[in-house]
Amino acid sequence: MPVDLSTDLAGLRLPNPVMTASGCAAAGRELDTFFDVAELGAIVTKSIMRDPRSGRPTPRMAETPSGMLNSIGLQGPGIDSFLAKDLPWLVARGARPVVSIAGGTTEEFVELARRVATSPGVSALEVNISCPNVENRGLVFACDPVSASGVVAAVRAVVPAGLPLFAKLTPDVTDLVSVAASVVDAGADGLVLINTLLGLRIDPVTLRPLLGGVTGGLSGPAIRPVAVRCVWQVHRAMPEVPLIGVGGIRTGADALEFLAAGASAVQVGTVTFNDPSAPMRVAHELADELARRGYAGPLDVVGIAHSRGDA
Amino acid sequence: VTAVAAQHGAHSQCAVEEAMACGVGVCMTCVLPVDGDDGITRMVRSCVEGPVFRGERVHWDAVGTIPGGTLGAPPTGGH
Numbered sequence: 001m002p003v004d005l006s007t008d009l010a011g012l013r014l015p016n017p018v019m020t021a022s023g024c025a026a027a028g029r030e031l032d033t034f035f036d037v038a039e040l041g042a043i044v045t046k047s048i049m050r051d052p053r054s055g056r057p058t059p060r061m062a063e064t065p066s067g068m069l070n071s072i073g074l075q076g077p078g079i080d081s082f083l084a085k086d087l088p089w090l091v092a093r094g095a096r097p098v099v100s101i102a103g104g105t106t107e108e109f110v111e112l113a114r115r116v117a118t119s120p121g122v123s124a125l126e127v128n129i130s131c132p133n134v135e136n137r138g139l140v141f142a143c144d145p146v147s148a149s150g151v152v153a154a155v156r157a158v159v160p161a162g163l164p165l166f167a168k169l170t171p172d173v174t175d176l177v178s179v180a181a182s183v184v185d186a187g188a189d190g191l192v193l194i195n196t197l198l199g200l201r202i203d204p205v206t207l208r209p210l211l212g213g214v215t216g217g218l219s220g221p222a223i224r225p226v227a228v229r230c231v232w233q234v235h236r237a238m239p240e241v242p243l244i245g246v247g248g249i250r251t252g253a254d255a256l257e258f259l260a261a262g263a264s265a266v267q268v269g270t271v272t273f274n275d276p277s278a279p280m281r282v283a284h285e286l287a288d289e290l291a292r293r294g295y296a297g298p299l300d301v302v303g304i305a306h307s308r309g310d311a
Numbered sequence: 312v313t314a315v316a317a318q319h320g321a322h323s324q325c326a327v328e329e330a331m332a333c334g335v336g337v338c339m340t341c342v343l344p345v346d347g348d349d350g351i352t353r354m355v356r357s358c359v360e361g362p363v364f365r366g367e368r369v370h371w372d373a374v375g376t377i378p379g380g381t382l383g384a385p386p387t388g389g390h
């Protein structure tokens with residue numbers, strides 16, 4: 001039986017449920033030499049901010065067991081350049097751009113959302129309220145249900161109902177479900193689970209932090225069980241809310257694990273750094289995995305793990 | 312190398328080696344401060360915008376930092 005990977009995510013029609021993960025694909029152009037960006041479910045851009053931003057000092061990357069730490073600090077050209085160059089390229093190329101925005105204040109998020117929402121060709125908005133690489137932990141809005149819902153409600157107010165709004169959350173909280181519930185109440189159409197976990201490595205020679213920014217975001221296969229757990233918990237609490245699972249996915253089988261836990265789509269991130277064709281490969285492998293088990297499409301398995309045994 | 316070349320009135324081109332995660336231009340790990348044609352200093356990817364730069368364009372002393380005046384540099388305290 002041929003597998004149909006097409007899927008619907010909060011009203012967004014996608015040819016397959018696989019996307020790039022924000023920060024792992026820039027704005028899509030570089031990866032287009034490795035696969036057709038228009039074929040992938042969606043291209044999630046690196047989080048864009050209002051102003052150009054240099055990012056943090058180097059070193060910005062440290063290897064860890066089955067993963068890595070990054071401390072980029074949201075380097076980017078700012079929204080003017082993004083809307084003038086990057087977004088039109090993605091749209092002309094036929095890709096479905098999911099634009100990730102990040103701000104230091106609620107006002108910055110609102111301004112970004114308004115400008116992105118009025119730009120042609122945007123498929124969805126991803127609100128990054130969980131980047132760990134900022135100087136002030138208090139600015140990681142997703143660490144607190146009240147701050148998180150405040151940003152999402154303000155963004156929702158300027159984003160038309162027809163444009164799906166996803167909020168990306170951090171696992172570095174005591175009670176993820178309460179944060180998830182608060183941003184859904186505030187108007188998020190779906191949730192992206194998860195951002196990186198805050199980590200730190202010490203240089204064994206100098207006995208000082210390895211990263212220029214001291215702390216960094218942990219990603220890669222090391223965090224996959226954490227991400228699957230987060231998807232599981234939130235799906236269990238709010239089975240009607242579309243979830244996008246992200247964290248350490250390298251293969252179609254990994255993606256299938258997220259779908260079974262309750263994700264309707266997945267994002268492929270860190271593996272892109274050693275296999276730039278990975279996002280499209282994961283989509284093909286996911287089709288194979290579904291076919292092997294006799295499923296017609298991804299919807300057949302979303303959340304299926306919850307109905308198996310006593311969970 | 313840049314200094315020696317400059318002493319003798321010659322241009323220099325230097326291939327740089329920065330720690331990279333992806334090597335294809337998407338991760339923004341391998342950046343260093345380089346002046347553009349417009350004279351503006353930016354954190355530039357050595358993998359796809361280098362690895363060979365005009366020696367006098369690279370802020371060699373500032374590698375590992377964000378020199379003041381870099382496009383988008385933080386006002387204080389870092390990002």
